[in-house]
Amino acid sequence: MSALLVAPVVWPxxxxxxxxLLQGRLPIxxxxxxxxxxxxxxxxxxxxxxxxxQGILVVQFGGWDAPFGISFVxxxxxxxxxxxxxxxxxxxxxxxxxxxxxxxxxLGYHPMFHVLLAxxxxxxxxxxxxxxxVWFELLLIASFVLLTLGNRREQLEGGIKYVAANLVASxxxxxxxxxxxxxxxxxxxxxxxxxxxxxxxxxxxxLAMIFLVAFGIKAAIFPLFFWLPxxxxxxxxxxxxxFGGMLTKVGVYALLRGxxxxxxxxxxxxxxxxxxxxxxxxVVGVLGAAAQTEFRKILSFHIVSQIxxxxxxxxxxxxxxxxGAVFYMVHNIFAKANxxxxxxxxxxxxxxxxxxxxxxxxxxRPLLAVLFVIAAFSLAGFPPLSGFWAKLVVIRAGFExxxxxxxxxxxxxxxxxxxxxxxxWLAAFWSPAPAGVELRAGPAPALLYAPVVALALLTLAxxxxxxxxxxxxxxxxxxxxxxxxxxxxVLGEAAAAAFVAQGGAR
Amino acid sequence: MKSLILRTTTRPIxxxxxxxxxxLLLRGHDLPGGGFxxxxxxxxxxxxxxxxxxxxxxxxLLRVRPELLVGWGxxxxxxxxxxxxxxxxxxxxxxxxxIAVGDQELKLSTPLLFDVGVYLVVVGVILRFVLSLEEx
Amino acid sequence: MEAYLxxxxxxxxxxxxxxxxxxxxxxxxxxxxxxxxxxxxxxFTAGGISRGAPPIxxxxxxxxxxxxxxxxPQALILTAIVIGFxxxxxxxxxxxxxxxxxxxxxxxxxxxxxxxxxxxxGLPDDEAPA
Numbered sequence: 001m002s003a004l005l006v007a008p009v010v011w012p013x014x015x016x017x018x019x020x021l022l023q024g025r026l027p028i029x030x031x032x033x034x035x036x037x038x039x040x041x042x043x044x045x046x047x048x049x050x051x052x053x054q055g056i057l058v059v060q061f062g063g064w065d066a067p068f069g070i071s072f073v074x075x076x077x078x079x080x081x082x083x084x085x086x087x088x089x090x091x092x093x094x095x096x097x098x099x100x101x102x103x104x105x106x107l108g109y110h111p112m113f114h115v116l117l118a119x120x121x122x123x124x125x126x127x128x129x130x131x132x133x134v135w136f137e138l139l140l141i142a143s144f145v146l147l148t149l150g151n152r153r154e155q156l157e158g159g160i161k162y163v164a165a166n167l168v169a170s171x172x173x174x175x176x177x178x179x180x181x182x183x184x185x186x187x188x189x190x191x192x193x194x195x196x197x198x199x200x201x202x203x204x205x206x207l208a209m210i211f212l213v214a215f216g217i218k219a220a221i222f223p224l225f226f227w228l229p230x231x232x233x234x235x236x237x238x239x240x241x242x243f244g245g246m247l248t249k250v251g252v253y254a255l256l257r258g259x260x261x262x263x264x265x266x267x268x269x270x271x272x273x274x275x276x277x278x279x280x281x282x283v284v285g286v287l288g289a290a291a292q293t294e295f296r297k298i299l300s301f302h303i304v305s306q307i308x309x310x311x312x313x314x315x316x317x318x319x320x321x322x323x324g325a326v327f328y329m330v331h332n333i334f335a336k337a338n339x340x341x342x343x344x345x346x347x348x349x350x351x352x353x354x355x356x357x358x359x360x361x362x363x364x365r366p367l368l369a370v371l372f373v374i375a376a377f378s379l380a381g382f383p384p385l386s387g388f389w390a391k392l393v394v395i396r397a398g399f400e401x402x403x404x405x406x407x408x409x410x411x412x413x414x415x416x417x418x419x420x421x422x423x424x425w426l427a428a429f430w431s432p433a434p435a436g437v438e439l440r441a442g443p444a445p446a447l448l449y450a451p452v453v454a455l456a457l458l459t460l461a462x463x464x465x466x467x468x469x470x471x472x473x474x475x476x477x478x479x480x481x482x483x484x485x486x487x488x489x490v491l492g493e494a495a496a497a498a499f500v501a502q503g504g505a506r
Numbered sequence: 507m508k509s510l511i512l513r514t515t516t517r518p519i520x521x522x523x524x525x526x527x528x529x530l531l532l533r534g535h536d537l538p539g540g541g542f543x544x545x546x547x548x549x550x551x552x553x554x555x556x557x558x559x560x561x562x563x564x565x566x567l568l569r570v571r572p573e574l575l576v577g578w579g580x581x582x583x584x585x586x587x588x589x590x591x592x593x594x595x596x597x598x599x600x601x602x603x604x605i606a607v608g609d610q611e612l613k614l615s616t617p618l619l620f621d622v623g624v625y626l627v628v629v630g631v632i633l634r635f636v637l638s639l640e641e642x
Numbered sequence: 643m644e645a646y647l648x649x650x651x652x653x654x655x656x657x658x659x660x661x662x663x664x665x666x667x668x669x670x671x672x673x674x675x676x677x678x679x680x681x682x683x684x685x686f687t688a689g690g691i692s693r694g695a696p697p698i699x700x701x702x703x704x705x706x707x708x709x710x711x712x713x714x715p716q717a718l719i720l721t722a723i724v725i726g727f728x729x730x731x732x733x734x735x736x737x738x739x740x741x742x743x744x745x746x747x748x749x750x751x752x753x754x755x756x757x758x759x760x761x762x763x764g765l766p767d768d769e770a771p772a
């Protein structure tokens with residue numbers, strides 16, 4: 001059991017080590033990199049199955065018991081996120097086989113890719129706040145390298161903003177961790193859930209705000225999102241897709257974990273603030289996208305907008321809202337990453353990401369157009385695609401707590417999302433190719449299509465056979481709302497009883 | 507940099523630095539020191555050599571590419587963690603083997619292996635940066 | 643003791659934030675270095691300070707005797723220093739690349755040369771899109 005919980009981190013790290021040693025032997029590196037991503041996906045699936053049957057799994061590193069050692073905890077949320085990361089890792093690894101140039105591969109793309117996967121998995125699984133910081137930094141370093149790999153000028157220009165914003169966020173996170181340790185004397189998250197209620201409310205709220213800013217920069221919420229649309233469209237498509245799909249969601253995951261397990265002393269204030277942030281993030285992101293005319297820049301602004309929906313679910317702080325936020329997050333990772341990958345195929349045919357220089361793809365390649373429609377209209381929330389159900393759950397949670405203004409905002413933002421997706425559809429697919437643009441005779445390599453088709457199928461499955469996904473989201477919502485099970489799994493029965501006695505159980 | 511004084515003094519200094527780095531690495535478990543600090547000192551020695559004789563000379567002296575050091579170092583840390591698990595304990599659990607050498611005892615352990623891994627990673631990463639900065 | 647250190651932390655943070663808000667990216671990185679030192683000091687201070695009592699268990703005992711210093715903040719700081727070191731080195735190399743390819747370290751001029759046909763430092767031009 002211990003092996004299974006450590007594997008999502010150790011496996012990619014070991015792969016990265018071997019890939020470094022194989023530096024320069026591209027064919028072997030490619031095979032190993034892809035195969036390892038697939039194995040990681042399988043391991044993650046086994047982990048989720050095990051969590052579903054046995055409940056929350058815990059491992060204490062080095063045999064040091066919590067709260068003294070470092071714990072890894074897999075509840076349903078963590079296991080689902082690790083599985084999603086495995087799916088994305090595999091999809092992107094396959095896509096990169098044709099998308100990435102040999103120069104970047106020689107510069108160390110493959111090992112860094114696996115270090116990134118390890119960092120993301122570590123952030124999802126750790127049950128210790130300082131350890132979370134360490135995983136954040138690991139995935140940051142890997143993402144810095146991947147983002148600027150190749151040193152193209154627009155990459156450097158976007159990369160420097162990405163690096164600057166994220167380094168400041170890391171400093172703030174560490175500041176918060178230091179102060180939290182000073183106030184409570186522990187950094188184990190379950191132990192913190194037990195000890196934070198003893199901290200004076202004012203101090204607890206101040207700490208919550210520091211963490212809100214630190215996680216908020218990483219999750220790209222308003223007003224801390226500017227670095228995302230400045231950088232995510234610059235690297236190769238495969239890397240863009242992984243970043244756009246997965247990386248900001250690590251920040252959202254940290255918000256979800258932090259503001260359900262730790263910072264719940266003054267819910268009216270913290271989660272009320274989150275509701276405002278959610279609304280403004282949605283609107284600003286979607287308006288920013290409306291002003292853009294570059295395929296990947298439009299998508300980047302939409303990432304920001306859709307983070308708003310996830311934060312909205314968190315702000316409601318009900319089982320339905322939290323489950324909805326997670327359902328939305330998973331749907332969004334698949335759909336968003338898929339759109340990035342489709343943008344790459346569109347570029348393969350038409351040679352550009354600029355909508356002005358794209359066109360005629362529907363006549364040229366109907367299958368690509370269908371794939372785009374599935375992902376784009378799912379993102380815009382068309383029934384019966386996955387995005388519709390995701391929005392429905394979050395908005396129903398809004399009905400429950402009678403947050404009418406936020407519900408109204410989220411509905412109108414949905415319309416604007418549709419506008420952006422229709423804009424891409426009209427410019428790139430429906431209207432004829434502009435003069436001077438010669439569409440490349442296809443078909444594009446199957447390795448580019450395979451992950452796109454797989455992700456589209458997942459989107460369809462989440463839409464047409466949504467029952468099992470809902471059941472899982474419901475369970476996650478319940479687990480996040482009442483963290484007693486989490487505390488029991490990490491610290492044992494006595495601590496859980498104390499937690500309930502404090503009124504921590506909801 | 508073509509300075510006779512620097513070049514002449516560099517060679518003995520490097521020997522001392524490398525010895526200190528190994529000393530720091532080995533005493534690190536119970537006393538101040540460890541893989542990171544030892545690695546820094548070793549990297550400082552190599553950086554000094556690169557400054558005095560140029561990046562090419564430093565790369566020749568090193569013989570292996572810095573990336574390989576990073577790879578072996580990462581592999582060593584992962585193996586150190588896994589050994590604990592192979593022994594049926596949790597990941598990263600420390601295992602100790604005490605071997606009698608004459609009347610002294612030699613203590614080998616997975617934390618030592620882990621530290622050696624850290625040492626190699628630190629040396630490799632810093633050299634990678636130093637060499638790429640010195641090359642221009 | 644903690645009070646004095648808190649003032650020092652505040653001063654270092656103020657300096658760090660001042661530098662971080664400068665237009666020159668080199669100053670920004672110096673600001674980050676200062677900030678990370680400030681954070682390390684903060685963790686150290688927040689963890690509580692005790693003098694001259696290393697947390698070492700004497701021979702034959704199984705628990706520390708008497709009051710000892712808290713070793714955990716130091717372990718945290720050591721980790722943070724290592725991470726901060728790596729990030730700083732990366733940031734410096736990135737700055738060098740930015741300077742070579744974009745010709746400036748001023749944040750308001752970064753985009754100025756982005757669309758020039760010829761790169762600034764005379765390096766080979768960017769590869770054409772695949």
